Amino acid sequence: MKIFLKKSIALLPFFKYSKNNRFIFLYHNISDKNSILYSPIYTTEINNFKTYIVFLKKYFEFISLDQIVNDDLTKNKNYASIVFDDGFYSTKEIAYPLLSTQNIPFTVFINKNAVEHNRLWVSDIKLNLTNSAFKNAIFPIVKEMSNNLINYESFITSPYEYISTFFSSYLISQIEHYVPINKNKIYLDINDINFLLSKGVKIENHSVNHFILSKCNHNEIKNEICENVSFIKNNFGIDSKHFSIPFGKKVHYNKETIEIAFKSGINYVYTNNPMPLPSQQDYLKTKQKIIPRISILNQSVQELSFLINRTFFKNYNL
Numbered sequence: 001m002k003i004f005l006k007k008s009i010a011l012l013p014f015f016k017y018s019k020n021n022r023f024i025f026l027y028h029n030i031s032d033k034n035s036i037l038y039s040p041i042y043t044t045e046i047n048n049f050k051t052y053i054v055f056l057k058k059y060f061e062f063i064s065l066d067q068i069v070n071d072d073l074t075k076n077k078n079y080a081s082i083v084f085d086d087g088f089y090s091t092k093e094i095a096y097p098l099l100s101t102q103n104i105p106f107t108v109f110i111n112k113n114a115v116e117h118n119r120l121w122v123s124d125i126k127l128n129l130t131n132s133a134f135k136n137a138i139f140p141i142v143k144e145m146s147n148n149l150i151n152y153e154s155f156i157t158s159p160y161e162y163i164s165t166f167f168s169s170y171l172i173s174q175i176e177h178y179v180p181i182n183k184n185k186i187y188l189d190i191n192d193i194n195f196l197l198s199k200g201v202k203i204e205n206h207s208v209n210h211f212i213l214s215k216c217n218h219n220e221i222k223n224e225i226c227e228n229v230s231f232i233k234n235n236f237g238i239d240s241k242h243f244s245i246p247f248g249k250k251v252h253y254n255k256e257t258i259e260i261a262f263k264s265g266i267n268y269v270y271t272n273n274p275m276p277l278p279s280q281q282d283y284l285k286t287k288q289k290i291i292p293r294i295s296i297l298n299q300s301v302q303e304l305s306f307l308i309n310r311t312f313f314k315n316y317n318l
């Protein structure tokens with residue numbers, strides 16, 4: 001019965017019959033499965049991405065992030081906005097040509113460290129999951145941070161989970177120390193971003209280092225958000241108004257994160273809670289908003305349809 005229900009929810013596009021729904025769809029990296037930049041954790045395959053755009057275009061009007069968060073839209077349509085987190089190079093190389101030919105606007109949330117050094121600890125780990133020299137170097141540090149609670153075998157099996165669990169800025173600095181500099185271009189650099197800006201793509205804030213902000217102290221959170229605000233201002237002349245929380249779930253941020261973001265001039269904070277934008281008038285008029293987004297990886301079109309449909313039946317708070 002449950003499977004039957006799930007199937008029907010997936011197949012019927014309920015959003016076709018309901019209007020004034022607003023969804024933000026979040027992607028990370030777009031590449032082919034055989035690309036060296038492919039990671040099953042954050043990559044959407046090119047053909048899947050193309051299929052999603054065709055599907056979404058049937059039911060939604062694509063608008064920019066600035067438009068979707070404002071309340072001056074006509075109520076007889078459904079709206080969608082496309083965003084990319086982390087500033088992967090593929091947003092320029094693959095997403096931009098695909099979306100610009102269809103006049104679909106999009107926003108890229110960037111991290112200063114990735115732009116300047118072509119690396120972030122998250123991808124450093126993911127690209128080194130099979131590098132045993134790296135794992136051997138990092139294990140003693142993680143072990144110490146866990147008060148000797150973990151053993152080598154379990155760490156080797158899932159290093160990413162353990163590093164996330166025992167996260168600290170010190171641990172991350174050690175990861176940067178032990179991971180070889182990546183020869184492949186993973187992230188957008190300043191020139192790439194200037195190119196995208198010249199084509200009308202929007203650039204916004206995703207913190208300096210992609211730390212787990214709920215595990216940072218006050219000064220670290222402040223630095224992560226404000227230094228990225230200055231970075232975007234100094235390099236591109238943009239006053240950053242939109243901030244996407246690294247990892248984006250409730251466990252990844254706290255009250256302090258939100259307060260610091262709004263104090264630094266940010267008006268819109270984005271999570272990865274898979275819901276539409278609330279439609280209540282009072283919400284749309286609030287100046288400082290916390291906005292949900294649906295993160296997409298490689299779902300089938302039915303699964304994507306299900307992710308949208310289920311929000312009509314259940315209020316998620318992840």
Ligand SMILES: [Zn+2]
Pocket residue numbers: 085086206210246247
């Ligand atoms: Zn991210």
